Amino acid sequence: MEPYRDIIELGLFELSALINPSGYEVSFCTKAGVTILNLPASGAGGVPSLECPGSLWTEETEGTNGVGTSLWEARPVSLYKSDHFLSRYTDNCCAAAPVFASSGDILGVLNITTSSESVSRELHQMAYNILIKMAEKVERRLFRHYHRDHCLVEMRVSPGQMALVAAREEGSLIAADRHAMNFLRATGYGIDGKSLWNYFDRDNSFFTPGSSKSVALVHKIDGVRIPSKIHFPIRSPLSSGRPDHVARAPVTGSRSLLETVGSDPKMIRNAGLLQRVRGSTLPVLLLGETGTGKDVLARAIHADGPRSHKPFVALNCAAMPETLIDSELFGYSSGAFTGARKEGQTGRIMQAEGGTLFLDEIGDMPVALQTRLLRFLENAEVTPIGGGAVRRVDVRVIAATNVSVAQAAREGRFRADLYYRLAGVVVNLPTLRERTDFPEVVAKILADYPAGAGMSVSSAAMALLQSYEWPGNLRELRNVLQRAACVADDGMIQEDHLFFDIEINAGVTSTAIAPPAAISLPPSPQRGDERAMLMAALRDHNDDAAETAKALQMSRATFYRRLKEFGIRPRGTRRIQMSPTN
């Protein structure tokens, strides 16, 4: 179970992002019916979760219920209020879909539940459809992960159905998912000891590994062409990029100053300045908006300097009460105050001896403490609270803040003399929207994150990222990319994998934040789900608008109008070609 946990968590996360606004909580239960993972409904406040971890949902114990019935029948199940057997559940709507392991056994079920009164039968049906798609997606991810060292063939066996097989490079079959099994068995064969070429005309292009490629496998018996994609082993050095990418995450080792600064001219100037004072003890003051990378840069300055083999000690001055900062910084002698340790405590400054002391959020340091810090910076001596021997300390101080200390000094909240002491070298970090090396930053952040390493970003997704304001700067970009890397299915981040922190930002920043058009928030949960459903349907039909519209039983004109209404921007060329008669 453990190796699969990450993949299942990603599925839950993605499912939650899609249906949580309608008041659903999502969970995963083992094949024994025990909830092991749960994401509560947003805005649930103190309302207890319906499916908390550890709860048991078998048919025997709880009567007809989503999880238990789905496990029993080994198929997706949806229950709307009075469909439940026990009266205590008849206010709830739930649905569950089994997830099959690549062996064909049930691994567990994905489950959605809500007690929200506003969920109509239609909305629940939509949520159910999304759940089924997600369970299949999780299954495909599990299959791909399990067979990542084999050739993977993705066959579109019907307009809405993808089937996966794992094969050796010469075509002999290793495994097939349940959709492929159905498809191949339909020809009257099992897969044991078989090769792809028992079912399809031999395709010589299959034998030239190098990258993912699209082929049409021609069925031996009826000559039907099955559009397929072949992916050679992901770990093979031969499996290089796909055509539609603009950023490919390089593999990075430990982060140096130069790696940290990227190729933005302002950051390069900063790096040059820092290199020139590399060996000195001149204090460095890092100024920049929240999330611009001050902490990361401080660590890189230390790691790249002659003190790298000595401690790097960080103290967040905003996160501690005044009394604690004092004792944290300077330490205290035995019995200095009530509650103090008998043997006293060494302060952070002493702990950083020979190395670097990083004072984060220095602009929030209480004025009384600023005086003590100034004294230390002037004479490099520490006197623990409660007395004791004065110690000389050799540390380099790096301070950082996202508030304007110059302004704070003018207003008397920050000692001007401390400002000048700290400002030996002042480094202004540009905001993310000012940086000129955006794609490079994206690649670097992706490479830092296990699920992101090796991921590409489509041109459209990159354009969308670049159009955003990024009030949370690199930190926010990291969050968005991490989420996207979690939900992207095939190594490529697309527009609809991007979920921005708009709600969070709306609460905490004064900057005007324009959400990019394609992710504008839906006005109501129902609309949100319809949008998600449209996007899921498009994905399932390989972004083919004609096929998607047909599957949804909509005219193409209506389908395009809905896409436009929901701000869904089509990707492939087929989607933007529409005949005037439609």
Ligand SMILES: Nc1ncnc2c1ncn2[C@@H]1O[C@H](COP(=O)(O)OP(=O)(O)OP(=O)(O)O)[C@@H](O)[C@H]1O
């Ligand atoms: N050079 C970089 N390359 C890649 N990612 C970076 C870089 N700098 C910062 N980040 C990402 O942005 C996140 C936030 O960076 P950091 O904590 O250094 O910002 P900060 O300016 O100190 O923020 P705050 O002022 O809120 O403390 C990091 O955790 C990291 O994920």
